[in-house]
Every structure is written in C-alpha cells, then in structure tokens.
Amino acid sequence: MRTAIIGAGALGLYYGALLQRGGEEVHFLLRRDYDAIMSDGLRVFSIDGDFHLQRVNGHRETDNIGTVDLVVVGLKTFDNNKVYSLIAPLIGPETAVLTLQNGLGNEEYLARSIPAEQILGGVAFLCANRGVPGIVHHLGQGRVRIGAFRPEATDRCRDVAKLFSAAGLNCESVDDLLKTRWEKLVWNIPFNGLCALTGLDVTALLSDPHIRDEISALMTEVATAANAQKISSPIETARFIEQMLTVTESMSHYRPSMMIDRMEGRPLELESIYVEPLRRAQAAGVATPRIELLHALLALGE
Amino acid sequence: MRTAIIGAGALGLYYGALLQRGGEEVHFLLRRDYDAIMSDGLRVFSIDGDFHLQRVNGHRETDNIGTVDLVVVGLKTFDNNKVYSLIAPLIGPETAVLTLQNGLGNEEYLARSIPAEQILGGVAFLCANRGVPGIVHHLGQGRVRIGAFRPEATDRCRDVAKLFSAAGLNCESVDDLLKTRWEKLVWNIPFNGLCALTGLDVTALLSDPHIRDEISALMTEVATAANAQKISSPIETARFIEQMLTVTESMSHYRPSMMIDRMEGRPLELESIYVEPLRRAQAAGVATPRIELLHALLALGE
Numbered sequence: 001m002r003t004a005i006i007g008a009g010a011l012g013l014y015y016g017a018l019l020q021r022g023g024e025e026v027h028f029l030l031r032r033d034y035d036a037i038m039s040d041g042l043r044v045f046s047i048d049g050d051f052h053l054q055r056v057n058g059h060r061e062t063d064n065i066g067t068v069d070l071v072v073v074g075l076k077t078f079d080n081n082k083v084y085s086l087i088a089p090l091i092g093p094e095t096a097v098l099t100l101q102n103g104l105g106n107e108e109y110l111a112r113s114i115p116a117e118q119i120l121g122g123v124a125f126l127c128a129n130r131g132v133p134g135i136v137h138h139l140g141q142g143r144v145r146i147g148a149f150r151p152e153a154t155d156r157c158r159d160v161a162k163l164f165s166a167a168g169l170n171c172e173s174v175d176d177l178l179k180t181r182w183e184k185l186v187w188n189i190p191f192n193g194l195c196a197l198t199g200l201d202v203t204a205l206l207s208d209p210h211i212r213d214e215i216s217a218l219m220t221e222v223a224t225a226a227n228a229q230k231i232s233s234p235i236e237t238a239r240f241i242e243q244m245l246t247v248t249e250s251m252s253h254y255r256p257s258m259m260i261d262r263m264e265g266r267p268l269e270l271e272s273i274y275v276e277p278l279r280r281a282q283a284a285g286v287a288t289p290r291i292e293l294l295h296a297l298l299a300l301g302e
Numbered sequence: 303m304r305t306a307i308i309g310a311g312a313l314g315l316y317y318g319a320l321l322q323r324g325g326e327e328v329h330f331l332l333r334r335d336y337d338a339i340m341s342d343g344l345r346v347f348s349i350d351g352d353f354h355l356q357r358v359n360g361h362r363e364t365d366n367i368g369t370v371d372l373v374v375v376g377l378k379t380f381d382n383n384k385v386y387s388l389i390a391p392l393i394g395p396e397t398a399v400l401t402l403q404n405g406l407g408n409e410e411y412l413a414r415s416i417p418a419e420q421i422l423g424g425v426a427f428l429c430a431n432r433g434v435p436g437i438v439h440h441l442g443q444g445r446v447r448i449g450a451f452r453p454e455a456t457d458r459c460r461d462v463a464k465l466f467s468a469a470g471l472n473c474e475s476v477d478d479l480l481k482t483r484w485e486k487l488v489w490n491i492p493f494n495g496l497c498a499l500t501g502l503d504v505t506a507l508l509s510d511p512h513i514r515d516e517i518s519a520l521m522t523e524v525a526t527a528a529n530a531q532k533i534s535s536p537i538e539t540a541r542f543i544e545q546m547l548t549v550t551e552s553m554s555h556y557r558p559s560m561m562i563d564r565m566e567g568r569p570l571e572l573e574s575i576y577v578e579p580l581r582r583a584q585a586a587g588v589a590t591p592r593i594e595l596l597h598a599l600l601a602l603g604e
Contacts, residue, residue: 197599198599198602200602208598208601208602210597210598210601210602211598211599211602213594213598214594214595214598214599217591217594217595218595289519289591289592290591290592290594290595292515292516292519292592293516293519293520293592293595293596294595295512296510296512296513296515296516297499297500297513297516297599299510299512300500300502300510300512300513
C-alpha cells in the first residue's frame with residue numbers, strides 16, 4: 001500500500017516510520033524535519049527498540065506524490081482549514097483517508113470534501129515527542145484504534161487495520177469510532193489542558209491531591225457527556241477513570257502535546273478538544289462546569 | 303476612642319488615616335512602612351482628595367501601646383495564627399476587636415481567645431493598594447459594613463459605626479454579618495482567584511467573553527452556597543451579580559489583593575477565601591465545581 005503521512009509531528013513520524021520499516025512505501029510531507037531527514041534519514045528512539053531509516057521519501061509539498069492508497073492525517077487540528085488542499089492531490093476513488101488527529105469533528109471536516117465511505121478515524125494512545133529535526137522519541141504505549149466514519153467504510157477500515165498490524169503496529173479496528181474518540185477525551189480534556197495551563201507534567205499534577213481530585217472530576221464530566229451521546233454502550237465511568245489514572249501514573253513526567261504546543265508558542269487545539277465536545281455535551285443537556293472553566297482559562301492565553 | 307490598627311496593608315493604613323484625620327487617637331503596628339512613616343508621615347493619594355498626616359503613632363510591636371478601645375485587624379488571614387499574640391497587650395474587658403480581614407472564619411479565630419461580645423467583623427468595599435513605603439493609594443470605593451459576631455456585641459457595633467461615620471468613613475452597621483461576608487465573597491472568589499491565577503486585572507478579565515461567563519458562573523455558585531447558609535434573607539442572585547459586574551466595570555484595571563500577593567511572592571489567602579467557604583458549601587450540600595477547580599489551581603502555586 002502506498003501511504004502518505006500528512007502532518008509529520010511525533011505521531012506522524014512514528015507511525016510512518018513503523019509502516020516503512022514493515023515494508024510499505026511511505027511518503028512523508030515534511031516541513032521542520034525536511035533537511036535533516038533527507039540528509040541523515042529518520043531516527044526513532046523507542047522503548048520498543050531504536051531504529052534508523054536511512055532513506056525516506058520526504059516531500060515539501062504533496063503535488064508530486066501522486067495518488068496513494070492511504071493518507072494518514074496527523075496535522076494539528078488548528079490547521080484543519082488547510083487539510084483538503086494538502087491531501088487533494090493524493091486522493092483517488094479508492095484512497096482511504098485516516099485522521100489520527102485529536103478530539104472531535106475531524107472526520108466531519110474531511111467529509112466536507114471527501115466521500116464518507118473513504119473516511120476513517122482513529123485514536124492513538126501514544127507517548128511520543130519530536131526531538132531535534134530527524135529524531136522522534138517514543139516514550140510509551142503506541143496502541144492505535146481505528147474505525148469507520150460511516151458504516152460504508154467498514155471494510156476499508158479492516159484492511160487498514162490488517163496493514164498496520166502486519167507492519168508491527170498495535171492496531172485494533174473498532175465498531176464505534178465515536179465512543180473511542182470520547183474515551184480518548186476522558187484523558188485529553190484534563191491532562192492536555194491542565195498541563196498546558198500550569199506548565200506542569202502529568203506526574204507533577206497527579207502528585208497534588210487537590211488537582212488529582214479535579215482530574216477525576218473533569219474525567220467524570222467527559223464520561224457523562226460521552227454517555228449522553230449515541231454510543232453503542234456506556235463508558236463505565238468509575239472503572240474507566242481508575243484505569244486512566246493508573247495508566248497515567250506509568251507515564252513518568254510525560255508532557256502532553258498541548259503543553260508542548262504552548263511552551264513552543266503554537267496555537268492550542270482548543271476547537272477539537274474542548275469547543276466541539278462542549279457543544280455536544282450542551283446539546284445533550286449535560287453540565288460541564290469544570291471543562292468550561294478550564295477551556296476559558298486556556299482560551300485566554302490564545 | 304483609642305484605636306490600634308493591626309496589619310497596616312492598604313486597608314489598615316487607609317482606614318487608620320481617615321480615623322486619625324477625623325480626630326481619633328490612632329496607633330499603627332508597622333513593619334515595611336515604619337521608617338518611612340516615622341520620618342515623613344503617611345500620605346494618602348485618594349480619589350476623594352489627597353492628604354498627609356505629618357505625625358503618626360507608629361509602633362514596631364504592640365507591647366507599649368497599652369489598652370485601647372478598638373482594635374482594627376487588617377492582617378492577611380494567612381497570619382491568623384499570629385493575631386492573638388499581637389493584639390493581647392491591647393485588650394481590656396471593654397475593648398472591641400473588629401476584623402476587616404477577607405473571607406470566612408476570622409471572627410471564629412478571634413473567638414478562640416477573646417469573649418464573643420467583644421468581637422466585630424466587617425467587610426470593606428475598597429480599591430486601595432500600597433505604594434512605596436509611607437504612601438497608600440485609594441483608587442475607588444471605600445464603603446465598610448460592620449456587624450456583631452454574636453448578638454451580645456450589637457451595641458458595641460453601633461458605637462463603632464458611629465465613630466467611623468463621625469470620622470468621615472462611609473460605614474454602615476448591619477444586622478447579618480454572615481450574609482455581608484458571603485456577599486463580599488461573591489466578588490472575591492472569582493476576581494481574587496482569576497486575577498492571581500492569570501496575572502490579568504479585573505478589566506482584562508471582563509473583556510474576555512468566555513471568562514466573563516465563568517465569572518458569572520462562579521458568582522452563581524457562591525450565591526447559591528450563601529443562600530444555603532443561615533442568613534436572614536437570600537441574596538437575589540441574578541440582580542446581585544449584575545450589580546457586581548457593573549461595579550467592577552468601573553474599577554479600571556484594578557488589581558485585587560490576591561493578585562498583588564502572588565506578584566510579590568506572598569502566600570495567598572486561600573483558607574479564608576476558598577477553603578472555609580467550600581467547607582460550608584459542602585456541608586450545606588451545594589455543588590461548587592468551578593470554585594473547587596479554581597482553588598486547586600491556585601493551591602498548586604503555593
């Protein structure tokens with residue numbers, strides 16, 4: 001499968017590297033890392049074992065890549081207004097487009113321009129950060145769950161999941177993409193926001209008993225909002241939160257992407273991680289006072 | 303009336319200066335401002351007209367002041383553990399002790415050591431900041447409301463209110479001190495905390511529509527908690543909030559005391575402004591999610 005990775009942040013570089021190592025033809029759209037990768041290749045420092053891809057198909061634009069079988073979108077969601085112009089040259093009638101972007105509304109954004117049966121979405125449980133150009137650090141986890149945006153894309157989704165698994169990615173195809181996205185938000189809404197706001201990593205936040213209680217309370221608001229949506233089965237709130245906190249305790253001093261975005265002066269992904277979930281919670285009549293206050297404080301810095 | 307001012311921040315200096323200008327014998331316990339005031343007096347730059355007190359009774363400790371008729375406590379509440387040892391030398395059986403400190407629990411603190419019939423409490427609606435040593439800036443308002451901690455102190459309270467009025471202070475004696483304290487918290491809880499947390503003044507916060515909504519929502523939580531206490535009549539929430547927002551709009555770029563405490567590296571008055579009100583809200587079964595999150599974020603920086 002010819003695959004294009006659009007949005008070569010930590011996530012795009014890491015999964016693209018795994019696919020190429022697994023024997024797939026992978027094309028990367030690169031900006032910051034172009035020069036480094038074209039001259040020295042792409043290095044992955046990973047808890048699962050380091051590796052180095054000497055030759056990488058890097059591109060400064062997508063015009064010359066041609067049609068591909070799979071587009072993986074890893075762009076920051078504040079760049080969603082650019083996504084279609086970037087991927088249009090890559091898309092034929094059989095191309096699957098998989099967005100691994102954060103939050104809600106990304107598949108809907110693609111669906112403005114691309115037939116729904118070609119759209120897949122996914123959620124990555126991945127602790128990874130970019131290092132200096134040409135280097136990506138894989139610090140923990142790596143599991144990805146993908147699903148069809150609409151039922152018509154179900155077969156395509158299974159094919160992509162098989163491809164990913166064959167390349168050594170820990171990938172699972174799910175029936176309920178919406179629920180999977182909300183489950184991810186149970187983590188993202190408290191940790192991305194509180195880390196970005198305070199400048200403290202996940203370990204520092206969890207070590208403070210008041211903040212730990214607030215993280216649980218924020219997670220409860222997200223899970224309650226999720227369970228008021230049309231999802232296949234409810235999130236078991238208490239057990240799921242306990243599990244999220246346990247997983248996070250193992251992420252020693254992890255800095256979520258939004259914290260790094262703020263530290264490096266980039267915009268924050270507020271629309272997809274806060275505004276759209278708040279809109280859907282409100283439409284379902286679920287109270288979300290803590291999420292609203294957290295969002296307002298984050299938006300103030302933008 | 304011999305009066306001692308304990309805690310010569312902006313509030314203590316301003317009201318003490320008004321009393322002395324009104325002809326009362328006032329003694330100030332001074333720390334930072336001692337040298338400046340003893341050599342050059344106390345200057346008040348006020349929207350009601352500037353004035354200068356050439357000679358001021360300043361003291362570095364309270365031992366030599368002797369018994370007074372009235373002690374005004376303006377200490378930061380995080381210093382409450384020092385309050386009794388500071389005021390003990392001033393107190394005779396007829397001395398009234400008036401705490402104008404922020405938040406809840408200050409009268410109760412005094413009542414551990416002083417008979418309840420000598421304890422008064424009050425709330426100052428005052429925009430004032432200290433300038434360089436020897437100078438206090440009165441930026442707006444100035445009204446003070448005082449009340450008896452217990453009914454036995456009611457007459458004493460009326461006497462003090464008369465004294466204050468005679469000296470030109472805008473002072474009112476109230477029947478329900480607890481309600482008055484909660485009304486002040488409707489302002490203090492959102493503005494003190496959000497200004498301290500964000501480093502933005504009240505005007506900057508109100509100009510952001512999301513934060514303005516959060517301020518209203520925080521005020522609603524406080525008023526709801528207040529109305530669940532044993533107060534004489536409920537706060538009319540919507541009208542009161544509207545009024546608070548209007549008043550705050552007139553406080554051009556005002557920096558509340560907690561914001562200045564954080565900027566200058568002092569502890570924050572979290573116990574009296576957040577912890578005790580949260581405790582009483584919880585005891586009354588009132589949900590306070592936004593206040594809890596705001597408190598946790600403030601406590602994280604302590």
